[in-house]
Amino acid sequence: MDESIEKQTEQKRYSCQVCDASFLYKSFLIQHLRKHTGEKPFSCDLCEYSSSHKSSLVVHMRTHTGEKPYSCEICGYSCAQKSGLGIHMRTHTGEKPYSCQVCDASFTMKSNLVGHIRTHTGEKPYSCKECGYSCSQKTVLVMHMRTHTGEKPYCCEVCGCSFARNAHLVVHMRTHTGEKPYVCKICGYLCTLKCSLIVHMRTHTGEKPYSCNVCGFSCSQNSHLVMHMRKHSREKPYSCQICDASFTKKSTLVIHLRTHSGEKPYSCEDCDSSFAKKSCLVIHMQTHTGNPGKGL
Template sequence: MCDKTFVTNAELKSPIRTHTGENPFDCDICDSRFSNKRNANNHMRIHTREKPHSCEVCGKTFVQKSNAIMHMRRTHTDIKHPCKIWAKAFATNFAVKSQMRTHTEDKFVSCKVCGKAFSHQINVTTHMRTHTGERPHSCEVCGKTFTQKTHAIVHMQRIHTGEKPYSCKVCGKEFATNDAVKLHMRTHTGDKPFSCEVCGKAFAIKNNVTKHMRTHTGDKPFSCEVCGKAFASKSNVTKHMRTHTGEKPYSCEVCGKAFALKNNATTHMRTHTGEKPFSCEICGKAFTQKTDATVHMRIHTGNKPYFCKVCGKAFTQKTDATVHMRTHTGEKPYFCKVCGKAFTKQTASMVHMRTHTGEKPYSCKVCGKAFAQQIHVTRHMQTHTAEK
């Protein structure tokens, strides 16, 4: 099953169950099941609220002994082990050595499947689960499984207990883990310790560097189970799936309109509030979305970063370059559901639909005459200005 070794046969039994899925220990109260007795005992403390392990200094109590030990090291121990490169200290010498490898890039072990190298064996073990699909750590309450134990612990705190014992010293925001506080602090300090080896762009979170690198490599390791479309991140697959399921989990609190993406719901709310938080640094024009402000800036700079691979024509927006490419390929991906006519742009398809529905959403402010397109209103207005 795996190459992990154990000293005694008794020690082997529990890990074997992560492969077989056997859970012989059950909770008498909620019927949750576990692969070993220790996890069952820890789970019972959720019901009894027992916290038998306490800090010798401040008396704070914990469900597990390991949590009490870690609390002691982080909070009360004066002995700190400094990193020679960063101005940062750690509770244990092992933690310093682990951190140093992120600077020296010493990677002693590699994945037998894809060859990716790591500084620690435990990182290889965790990485292997991306190939095997193994999720050996489960939530003691709902049974949800995870690839890493820390993820299961954080899940427990956020979803079931609601406990957020760590808070930001600057703004007071509370978090379930100390690591989350450290990441949050970078929003105050502006610290971005991780950078792209190709273009030098800096990031506050290491995982974001990995995702960013895919913009250079073109790697898209995640795919849709329905249509097979590939994506650079798992979160994008989740969002894309909603185009198939029709799920729209985010809704406007004012008008009730539903959205597939949280960001779209936030942007939509600005149509009610009138908020335009993003402004042009040159002319001061305000926008509801940051992307609109970025695109607008190109009017001033003349920057056209997107090029047609066929004729070399440059564009300020990626979508314009994509639509232009269809003049070369002849692709018309948007179809009228009534007559089947095909279009290169979705907007053209929507305008065409009005020939079937009779909808005329644009009207003249002078005489009230209605039109299917805004450009027709503009042309019509000239008949009024000519009269004067």
């Protein structure tokens, strides 16, 4: 076995003049040299993509043809690259071979680990040339750039809505399918977003992590704290375009606008009365039930 290895090493007679790399075959050396020269001789006829390897071009062409030759035998997932299937299989096996040496986090992909490490180092190597925004991952910068270009490449086939992120499209599709994958184990509450479930759980735990530094008021949602702070700052960011009225909440502005439009969307099922506010309908219904509220 040792003689075989020595013989193979001797046969690596094609050496790179730029670095210490050497190869068994001349074709391998030619491919390697493109790393130094930046040469990308394989070009796509449909877009501006080019690559240094023919195999990379073959994979790229699948983005145009939609071909996905690698399929998961467990769930039917398919993808364009064999490496992509290998990564996908870890969602079934639970394997996370890339571990952080600083904390206990582990990942299915090396690129995710590299991005995570930057949360410890604070490194943000990717910068936006338009506004100076910087981030730790290239994919995050790509998504950020869409705030400048307005590009929304992910389109809903049902209603035509488009989104800058695939994750937003996935969430949107649930408005069509009615899917609510996040379930409260205590009361059975269902929701479409994981963050909504986290907020809901606070109704059971009583947790109120958001606190006012002026008066000590605390609440379960950051949006509630933002609205509360307007009591102190007297900020009223929602203004009526018809009169000079302004409000701390958008919902209050919506109700106010009905005084101009005359809209009364809350109707009584027992008579012809209708109201601009739901609370007014509730009070009115008590005239039919014979159960008047306090002070009526």
